[in-house]
Amino acid sequence: MEFTTSTIPAALPSPAASLKVWARIGFASLGFVYLVLGVLATMAALGLRGSNAPSQQEAFQAIQHMPLGQALLWLIAGGLLGYVAWRFAQALLDTENQGSAVKGLAVRGFYIFSGLLHGVLAFYTARIAWHGHLPPSDNTSQSTLRSVLHHHYGQALLGLVGLIVLGAGVVQLYRAWSGKFDTDVQFSPFTHAQRLLVHRMGQVGYSARGVVLLIMGYFCFMAAQHANINEIRDTEGCFKALQAMSPEALGVVALGLVVYGLYMFIQARFPILRRV
Numbered sequence: 249m250e251f252t253t254s255t256i257p258a259a260l261p262s263p264a265a266s267l268k269v270w271a272r273i274g275f276a277s278l279g280f281v282y283l284v285l286g287v288l289a290t291m292a293a294l295g296l297r298g299s300n301a302p303s304q305q306e307a308f309q310a311i312q313h314m315p316l317g318q319a320l321l322w323l324i325a326g327g328l329l330g331y332v333a334w335r336f337a338q339a340l341l342d343t344e345n346q347g348s349a350v351k352g353l354a355v356r357g358f359y360i361f362s363g364l365l366h367g368v369l370a371f372y373t374a375r376i377a378w379h380g381h382l383p384p385s386d387n388t389s390q391s392t393l394r395s396v397l398h399h400h401y402g403q404a405l406l407g408l409v410g411l412i413v414l415g416a417g418v419v420q421l422y423r424a425w426s427g428k429f430d431t432d433v434q435f436s437p438f439t440h441a442q443r444l445l446v447h448r449m450g451q452v453g454y455s456a457r458g459v460v461l462l463i464m465g466y467f468c469f470m471a472a473q474h475a476n477i478n479e480i481r482d483t484e485g486c487f488k489a490l491q492a493m494s495p496e497a498l499g500v501v502a503l504g505l506v507v508y509g510l511y512m513f514i515q516a517r518f519p520i521l522r523r524v
Contacts, residue, residue, distance in 0.1 A: 267337060270330030272516045277327025278366070279512025280320075282457075284310055286505030289487050293499035301487035301498070308376050321377035328370035334521075335363030343522050358419075361412060403472050410469030413461055420458030424451045434518040446514055453511045456504020460486050 288302035288310060311320055338344055339359035346352035399405070423429045429450045435443050463486040471479035481489065490498040 271334035273327040274331030275516035277324045279509040283509030289502030303484035325373040332363045407472035414465030417458045417461030424454035449511045453508025
């Protein structure tokens with residue numbers, strides 16, 4: 249019996265190929281969230297939504313009210329899980345060739361930390377998509393943090409988290425002005441002018457993200473120092489801190505987050521995914 253080409257089943261995509269596709273969807277999903285959050289913060293800086301600094305919840309609520317918003321939320325939740333999978337691959341498979349020295353293990357540990365944080369964000373997004381509305385707010389996270397703080401090593405643990413977030417902010421600023429992020433985007437299809445534009449977008453976007461992380465890390469560390477959970481600030485708290493400096497400070501960072509969102513779309517379209 250002879251087999252023709254048409255009777256041979258098509259090969260299934262390899263796990264590596266699936267991970268690449270999933271990672272690209274993750275980059276785009278993360279970019280979309282930052283884009284919406286940045287637009288809302290820019291509107292607050294311009295006084296177009298009163299003086300209220302936007303929260304992460306409001307960003308997801310804005311997405312929910314878009315056409316096909318419910319489907320968008322599910323897509324974002326799945327995409328964020330793809331981003332988590334890529335972060336874990338970076339850490340466990342050492343796709344970035346960081347090695348097993350102290351510095352390399354620290355970087356790979358940060359990849360896991362980032363993956364866990366975005367996993368929480370994916371879970372939160374899925375909750376909103378499942379309920380069809382913002383789930384009733386509760387004090388679960390606040391109570392958990394309070395119980396951790398009251399533990400014998402609670403202050404030290406919370407202070408360590410603050411230092412990690414501060415370190416992440418410093419790394420983002422270092423990546424912005426050292427140009428290290430250029431190794432994440434495939435520049436070959438671009439003209440010289442386009443490369444320069446994408447490079448500047450990366451610098452602005454990573455800088456804005458670094459500023460937000462620095463503010464978050466500072467408040468987290470001070471909360472540990474004062475043993476006061478109420479001093480911890482989320483995204484909204486960071487925006488309010490910037491707004492207290494001046495509307496211009498909030499506006500600059502907000503526009504930077506918009507640019508970061510657009511940059512993530514470019515990374516999703518032209519990624520460099522090493523050793524997968």
